Amino acid sequence: MSFTLFDNSMKKFFKILAVLIILIVGFLAIYYFANNEELPEGKKGKEAEALAIKMYNAINHEAFENTEIIEWNFRNAHFYKWYKQKNSVEVSWDENKVILNTKDTSKSEVYVNDNKTNNQELIATAEAYFNNDSFWLIAPYKIFDPGTERSIVQHEGKEALMITYTSGGTTPGDSYLWILDDNYIPTSYKMWTSIIPIGGVSATWSNYKTTEAGILLPKNHTLSIFDLSMELGNVKAYNKKANALANKILTAIKHEKYKKTKFIEWSFGGRRSFKWDKENYIVDVSWEDFRVQLHPENLDNSIVFFEGEKQEDTDEKIVKRAWDIFNNDSFWLVAPHKLYDNGVIRTLETIDDEIGLRVTYTSGGTTPGDSYVWLLDEDYIPKSYKIYLKNGRMNGTPATWENWITTESGTLLPTNHTFSNGATLSMGEVKAYN
Structure with a gap:
């Protein structure tokens, strides 16, 4: 009697198992035919x-x-x-x-x-x-x-x-x-x-x-x-090695002192002048008959002066012009201090048997996508860089970074640049203090 019950139980088990297998195979077949796609034919060339x-x-x-x-x-x-x-x-x-x-x-x-x-x-x-x-x-x-x-x-x-x-x-x-x-x-x-x-x-x-x-x-x-x-x-x-070289540059130019610097003053080729309240991030930008008290983080708070008189209705175009000027002109003064800005990529590059640091700006500023290869002296202070602009106007154009000074705040800043065509660019009387 017990063997008969066992046989019947086994038959029932195998019937259920067979049904389950059929259902699984059926499901997989349906899923396959519903979802399978033929490889499309592409066009080469x-x-x-x-x-x-x-x-x-x-x-x-x-x-x-x-x-x-x-x-x-x-x-x-x-x-x-x-x-x-x-x-x-x-x-x-x-x-x-x-x-x-x-x-x-x-x-x-x-x-x-x-x-x-x-x-x-x-x-x-x-x-x-x-x-x-x-x-x-x-x-x-x-x-x-x-x-x-x-x-x-x-x-x-x-x-x-x-x-x-x-x-x-x-x-x-x-x-x-x-x-x-x-x-x-x-x-x-x-x-x-x-x-x-x-x-x-x-x-x-x-x-x-x-x-x-x-x-x-x-x-x-x-x-x-x-x-x-x-x-x-x-x-x-x-990029571990690139970061190590970037850190040597920052040490050489006293970047820790730069971070604590409260005020920086300079000019750009004698055409524009700046007083940067770095601690509060407010910049006085002066050119021709304009002076703009620029608030880079909130341009709506900026104030425009024309021939010494405050504008009651702020000219947004003049504010934008001041922002563009500051972005460009400050870069020529403090670019080596911006190696770890957000959106910066650092890689090593060898140029004429010298190991340089390529810095690519993927965001920020007025021309994201530009890159610069920094070449260094024996103390890791930048002596020049090659400029690669995204728009193609410069492709390896060199510029020197000369006459570095130790400022009152203790950080190092350059005062002059020379281009391959012999043109010079002065930063004027550079000051950094607290």
């Missing part, structure tokens, strides 16, 4: 290359190429510290750590519980992790990698960029369709990959962090397949 370049520039690929260190994790399981310029990355998971040489894996080192070992399988695992997990962080910067093909696809009435990897990585043959915003910055992509059987699965690429190195990196992604979330941890990208 000059237009595709031009679109790729626009995307490349929008994400600041140049800063990426010069980035020294990138840190992130993948789903809080794989942890990375990538020394990009050294072709080395620390890959850690569980009790394992591999110092992976990305150019020659045979030179990699393996540690298990901090003990060095010669486990080649862990090197292969670390390489596979890095190839996959770094792609989810920096894929937009890989669109011109060797073995890539670029084409344009029309997506929802707009041009999208299809990237096909014909070689390289761990999954050659995969294709990704990048969806771009009006500024050509990626917002999402669709995937046709060997590891995901459904074509056209999309992933967000929009929750960006602007890193210290100036590159945009995503903090997480959401996949369209079951709304899967993919966290990348506390993403960082920075």
Whole structure:
């Protein structure tokens, strides 16, 4: 009797199991046919290359190429510290750590519980992790990698960029369709990959962090397949050596004294003069018959004087003119003290066998996007820089920074500049005091 009951129970169990399997297979089949997309046919050629370049520039690929260190994790399981310029990355998971040489894996080192070992399988695992997990962080910067093909696809009435990897990585043959915003910055992509059987699965690429190195990196992604979330941890990208050189410059020019300085006075080529209440951030800007008591943080509070008389109705154009003048003319006096301003990218650059500091201003001022390569004397005091303007009017134009003085407040400021054409620019009688 008991065997009969057992047999009946087992038959019932297998019937239920069979029904469940049929339902799951049916659901997966329905999901597949409802969501699977065929790989779209893209158009290769000059237009595709031009679109790729626009995307490349929008994400600041140049800063990426010069980035020294990138840190992130993948789903809080794989942890990375990538020394990009050294072709080395620390890959850690569980009790394992591999110092992976990305150019020659045979030179990699393996540690298990901090003990060095010669486990080649862990090197292969670390390489596979890095190839996959770094792609989810920096894929937009890989669109011109060797073995890539670029084409344009029309997506929802707009041009999208299809990237096909014909070689390289761990999954050659995969294709990704990048969806771009009006500024050509990626917002999402669709995937046709060997590891995901459904074509056209999309992933967000929009929750960006602007890193210290100036590159945009995503903090997480959401996949369209079951709304899967993919966290990348506390993403960082920075330039340790460039920062070290910047700190030497700031030490040389007594930047700590500059930060405590309350008042600065100077002129610009004898045409304009300034008295800057730095503590309260109010600037008297004088030129021709105008004097503007400028409040840079709240221009509406500014006061305009014409021939010594206060204007009852403040001329906004004159205030804007004073703001532009102050932005330009103060830069020629205090630019070396602005190396760590918000929106500043610092990278090393070698010019004529000299190591210089390239400083790129991505925001602020009147001309965001301009960059300057500082060249230094033996004491790390700036002696000159090369100017690279975003509008192209200057492309490596040199200017000296001469006759530095130690001011009453203790900080160092320059008093003269000379350009390659022999023209000079005087800052007049420079004063800084408290």
